[in-house]
Amino acid sequence: MLSRMKTLSCLQILTGCTNTEARVSSILKYCNSRCLAVVPQGGNTGLVGGSVPVFDEVIINVSSMNNVISFDKVSGILVCEAGCILENLISFLDNRGFIMPLDLGAKGSCQIGGNVSTNAGGLRLLRYGSLHGNVLGLEAVLANGEVLDMLGTLRKDNTGYDLKHLFIGSEGSLGIVTKVSILTPPKLSSVNVAFLACKDYFSCQKLLLEAKRKLGEILSAFEFLDEQSMALALSHLEGVRNPLPPSLHNFYVLIETTGSNESYDREKLEAFLLSAMEGGLISDGIVAQDIQQASSVWHIREGLPEALIKAGANYKYDLSLPVEKLYNLVEEMRTRLENLATVVAYGHLGDGNLHLNISAPQYDDAILAQIEPFVYEWTSKNRGSISAEHGLGLMKANKILYSKSPAAVNLMASIKKLLDPNGIVNPYKVLPQSMIH
Ligand code: FAD
Ligand code: 2HG
Ligand code: ZN
Incomplete structure (x- = not known):
């Protein structure tokens, strides 16, 4: 009876509001006053369990807050509500000659x-x-329902602490983001995609260095995958084929260039590829001839998370490591696991970000014991990050000390306590429970 009454009063609060952040504010005020935990949820695509309730938390999903508020064609500044789907924003901008600065x-x-x-x-x-x-x-709306307006549209603003950064990457643990203002780059007309084969990891590394030197300002992506990743894509992704003639390639690199001058960009890319071929850095390769070929090459790389899901059980690690050491971990992992599981490595090599995935027919404690804590210790010893881009969520919250000092984590816990004294916003996520006093 008590909980039914609580629900009713919440509904009454909501019907009185028209603007959406005020609705979020009312819900949070209500939940905070009764110590009801909430989980902010977006598209639920996160890979570390951050958007999933652990017990009986209330899910707050802002998907109906999906309006573009403004777009300034001169500055490229887009202001929108937090529930906008990334692909819809990409299309919105495409029609206006701009792109989102992120793509995934x-x-x-x-x-x-x-x-x-x-x-x-x-x-x-x-x-x-x-x-x-x-x-x-x-x-952002804080745990107590206070709406924090930091919706600036200025490129330069050094007035006091830049508090928005607390909410970027804090995985909903400090409040709910309701609106965002983002700088979007102009869409450039000339895009080229090359898909290349390398005989070893050392060649991939050297190729990256050369690409940065020789392609410079037009380089827009440098992704890599190993032969195990390619095999997985070929067996599990519909309609995928290797664009390079069948032969034993150990590594593949996808390079994208984006610029404003078709012939200049193409010439630059071709000169780079020629010198890489002559220097023995690449053993084969193609440059996509049209949008279809470019997107089918991208599909091999972007489809890998889906291929892994189809392949069975999957242990996922998202690591930042020095580029020169990154693949040593993969090889050591293969030695440790022998035939127990398949070790698959790909990622954003240009950013030193390895996606290490261990694929097996089913989850097995014997496999996990070979992977952890070894993978975290190895990463920490090499001064890497145990979460490059996916966050800590529920699955990795207890591993934060492999990448951050106790003093830093204690300060994070104090900030959490200050902004959410009752601990109602996304509990059990990001920080270890033992460090939240
Ligand atoms: P959710 O999964 O719903 O939530 C993620 C976290 O953010 C949770 O902790 C949640 O509580 C919090 N949250 C969500 N919305 C709000 C809000 N409005 N206010 C406060 N907190 C909120 N990630 C990358 O970084 N790079 C990639 O290349 C990449 N590729 C991916 C490819 C695939 C196929 C998949 C499935 C995932 C990929 N991801 C990647 C991971 C994931 O897509 C991103 O982390 C994405 O940004 C999560 O957005 P979402 O809306 O789905 O958030
Ligand atoms: C990607 O880059 C995503 O494709 C997912 O970050 C990585 O599946 C993964 O491990
Ligand atoms: Zn990624």
């Missing part, structure tokens, strides 16, 4: 609020940088 395989479902809350990286970070740079402002 989950674009059809993920929301900009979720992207900001996870500080999503993705396929374009190499060129446009992280959301800490591109998000100019946001609006």
Whole structure:
């Protein structure tokens, strides 16, 4: 009876409101006053369990807040509500000659609020940088229902602490993001995609260095996958074929260039590819001849998370590591696991971000014991990050000390306590429970 009454009074509060952040505010006020926990949820595409309730938390999904509020064609600044789906924003901007500074395989479902809350990286970070740079402002609702208006649209604003950064990447643990202001780059007319084969990891590394030197300002993506990833894509993704003639390639690299001058860009790319071929860095390769070929090449890379799901059980690790050491971990993992599981490696090599996935027919404690804590210790010893772009969510909250000092985590816990004293917003996520006093 008690909980029914609570629900009713919440509904009464909601019907009195018209604007959406006020609705979110009312819900949070209500929940906070009764110590009811809430989980902010966007498109639910996160890979660490951040948007999923653990017990009986109330899910707050802002998907109906999906309006573009304004777009300034001169500055490229887009202001929108947090529930806008990334792909819809991409189309909105495309019609106006702009692009989003981020792109990821989950674009059809993920929301900009979720992207900001996870500080999503993705396929374009190499060129446009992280959301800490591109998000100019946001609006967030705190646990007590207070609406924090930080929805600036200025590129430069050094007035006091830049509080928006607390909400970028804090995975909904400090409040609910309701609006976002983001700087969007102009759409450039000339896009080229090359799909290349390398005989070893050392060649991939050298190719990256050469690409940065020789392609410079037009380089917009540098992704890699190993032969195990390619095998997985070929067996589990519909209609996928290897665009390179069948032969034993150990590694594949996808390079994208984006610029404003078709012939200049093409010439630059061809000169780079020729010198890479002559220097023995690449053993084969193609340059996509049209949009269809470019998107089918992208599909191989972007489809890998889906291929892994289809392949069975999957242990996922999203690591930042020094590029020169990154593949040593993969090889050591293969030695440890022998025939127990397939080790698959791909990722955003241009950003030093390895997606290490261990695929097996089913989950097995013997496999897990070979992977953890080894993978975290290895990453920590090499001064890497145990979460490059996916966040910590529920699954990795207890691993934060592998990448952050106790003093830093204690300060994070104090900030959490200050903004959410009752601990109602996304509990059990991001920080270890033992460190939240
Ligand atoms: P959700 O999954 O719903 O939530 C993620 C976290 O953000 C949760 O902790 C949730 O509580 C919080 N949250 C969501 N909305 C809000 C809000 N409005 N206010 C406050 N907190 C909120 N990630 C990358 O970084 N790079 C990639 O390349 C990439 N590729 C992917 C490819 C695939 C196929 C898939 C399935 C996932 C991929 N991801 C990638 C992970 C995921 O898509 C991103 O993290 C995405 O940004 C999550 O957005 P979402 O709206 O789905 O958020
Ligand atoms: C990607 O880059 C995503 O495709 C998912 O970040 C990575 O599946 C993964 O491990
Ligand atoms: Zn990724």
